[in-house]
Amino acid sequence: MSSSIDAILSPEQVAYRDRLRGLVDKHILPRCAELDESMTVPWDILQMLSRESVLGVVIPQKYGGLGKRNDGRDLDAIPVCLSREQLMRGSCNVDTLFAMQGLGTYAIIAGGSEELKQTVLPPVAAGTKLAAYALTEPEGGSDVVGMETTAVKSGDGFVINGRKTFISNAGIAATYVVVAKTDPSKGAKGLSAFVVDGDTPGLSATEPFDMLAPHIIGAVTFKDCYVPVSRLLGTVGEGFRLAMASLDIYRASVGAAAVGLGQAALEESVSRALARKQFGQAIGEFQAIQFKIADMATQVEAARMMVYRAAKLRDMGMTPIAREASMAKLFATEVAARCVDEAVQIWGGLGVCKGVRVERLFRQARALRIYEGTSEIQRLIIGRAVLREARKAAGQ
Ligand SMILES: Cc1cc2nc3c(=O)[nH]c(=O)nc-3n(C[C@H](O)[C@H](O)[C@H](O)COP(=O)(O)OP(=O)(O)OC[C@H]3O[C@@H](n4cnc5c(N)ncnc54)[C@H](O)[C@@H]3O)c2cc1C
Structure with a gap:
């Protein structure tokens, strides 16, 4: 089926969109009521999306995905948009799962070391581990710089303390990209980004919030969470x-x-x-x-x-x-x-x-x-x- 945007898509992108539309019609739409009202992860759907080369869109080819841009340091936006449009047409919760695999890893793709990318990204592309993006805080929502979570240098790493809220995949993510203050006197330039594993001692998540539309989301507390310096993304001050x-x-x-x-x-x-x-x-x-x-x-x-x-x-x-x-x-x-x-x-x-x-x-x-x-x-x-x-x- 053609659409108004076909003229700006490549033939591969048109074919991808049409193939994904068929997958959504076959595997997702018939189950959309169950998928949308459920608070459990549909791992079978995630793995189908991995097998069918959909999840790979948010991970570079070098690390188990499909993105070929800039030697594994960036992604193309059009395939991400095509995926979200079609997945959301099928199920809101499936779209969220896909989106979080991307939003929770993009800072790693753009700022992580080669070793970190090799470790964290392949299971996300395979749909066997979930990612999360922890920016919002009780006192720092729209005003990101108003956040209060700190990361203080300690030995060969950083100690993170604070509380994030409205974090999609809270409690079920294997990795969180966490933005914290490393220098409160520097405003936006005083924020740094880290990768924190879900099983790090001191990290805990609330029960999921009861939302208007069911969504796995909650608050995450970091209490003296130690992360080695290898988990810093980019350089200190590059978090914003x-x-x-x-x-x-x-x-x-x-x-x-x-x-x-x-x-x-x-x-x-x-x-x-x-x-x-x-x-x-x-x-x-x-x-x-x-x-x-x-x-x-x-x-x-x-x-x-x-x-x-x-x-x-x-x-x-x-x-x-x-x-x-x-x-x-x-x-x-x-x-x-x-x-x-x-x-x-x-x-x-x-x-x-x-x-x-x-x-x-x-x-x-x-x-x-x-x-x-x-x-x-x-x-x-x-x-x-x-x-x-x-x-x-x-x-x-
Ligand atoms: C379903 C869902 C999923 C989410 N997932 C994540 C996630 O995975 N990770 C994450 O970090 N966050 C996540 N969030 C949080 C989300 O990004 C924040 O809720 C959002 O940024 C707004 O922040 P707030 O809720 O603190 O609202 P506030 O910032 O308190 O805003 C309240 C109201 O004031 C208005 N306002 C604020 N500042 C201004 C201004 N300067 N000018 C005009 N109006 C203003 C806002 O527009 C809004 O209408 C999620 C939220 C939802 C609802």
């Missing part, structure tokens, strides 16, 4: 840069996930509009319903183009793409919210019943506007970038 580099690629992919969710809402709406009869005809015959479907289809298509434009610019070497990635994330996640709302409307009373897919989509769409930077933070990034360009053009 590595955290933002991870977002540079994964933020646009949240937009891709939102496109997948919007597409699922559209597909559910179309099937209901054709099947449900009122006043002697299918509700899809009413112009009011046609207009809803028209708006959903148009907005999903526009969001898709913004997401893949941001990803393409990044893959062409235009980094950082903070403005484009933020625009894509902001627009696509707000489109997903509108689409799930209209899908519920088209399903009428059934749309608010548990067990009906649009009800699940409605709950799943909400977090997209919060994680990896809220909509307000995306607007700050975009607004500042637009003003910066205007000042530059005016020679100020």
Whole structure:
């Protein structure tokens, strides 16, 4: 099936997207209710994604994955976005598992030693171990630099103390990328990133939080956790840069996930509009319903183009793409919210019943506007970038 973005994809990328769509239809959609409401890891699905060369998209070829970019120090954004769009169309929890294998390892790919990459990355590509990304704290959410976790030099390593919250895969991840303060006087330049194994003495996780849409997520405490210096990513003070580099690629992919969710809402709406009869005809015959479907289809298509434009610019070497990635994330996640709302409307009373897919989509769409930077933070990034360009053009 062709789409508006085919012109900017390579033939291999089109083939990958179409193959993955078939895998989702066959293995994920038939189980989506169970997968989305479950709080256990579907290891069989993860391993299927590894076997079918999907998980490998987030890991370089050198370390057991498929990425060929920059000698194993970077990844292409388009395959990540294609994967998230299709996986989210099938199941929100499967998309999250895929996304965390990437978000939880990108800083290692970009800043880890050869030895660390050889140890940590292959099991993630194989789908036998899970990764996590620990940035957010109770007092440091949108304001990353407001974090309080510290990493203090001690002998040949660092001792980490603090508490992270809203960490996806908390308690089940084999490795966490953790950002902590190494020099509180230096602001963003005083943050450093580390890889901490899930079984490190002093690391503990809460029970999963009870979320609007089920999601394995919780708080993680670090109490005198010792990590050797080999676990430092990049150099001391590079933590903020590595955290933002991870977002540079994964933020646009949240937009891709939102496109997948919007597409699922559209597909559910179309099937209901054709099947449900009122006043002697299918509700899809009413112009009011046609207009809803028209708006959903148009907005999903526009969001898709913004997401893949941001990803393409990044893959062409235009980094950082903070403005484009933020625009894509902001627009696509707000489109997903509108689409799930209209899908519920088209399903009428059934749309608010548990067990009906649009009800699940409605709950799943909400977090997209919060994680990896809220909509307000995306607007700050975009607004500042637009003003910066205007000042530059005016020679100020
Ligand atoms: C499902 C889910 C999964 C997540 N997974 C992870 C994960 O794996 N790892 C991780 O580290 N974090 C994760 N998070 C945390 C997420 O990134 C944060 O929730 C998010 O960054 C917002 O931080 P906060 O919750 O502290 O909100 P706050 O920062 O307290 O924001 C509250 C409100 O104030 C607004 N606000 C804040 N500052 C400004 C400003 N300067 N201007 C205008 N408005 C502002 C925000 O937009 C928001 O509306 C996850 C969150 C969710 C919901």
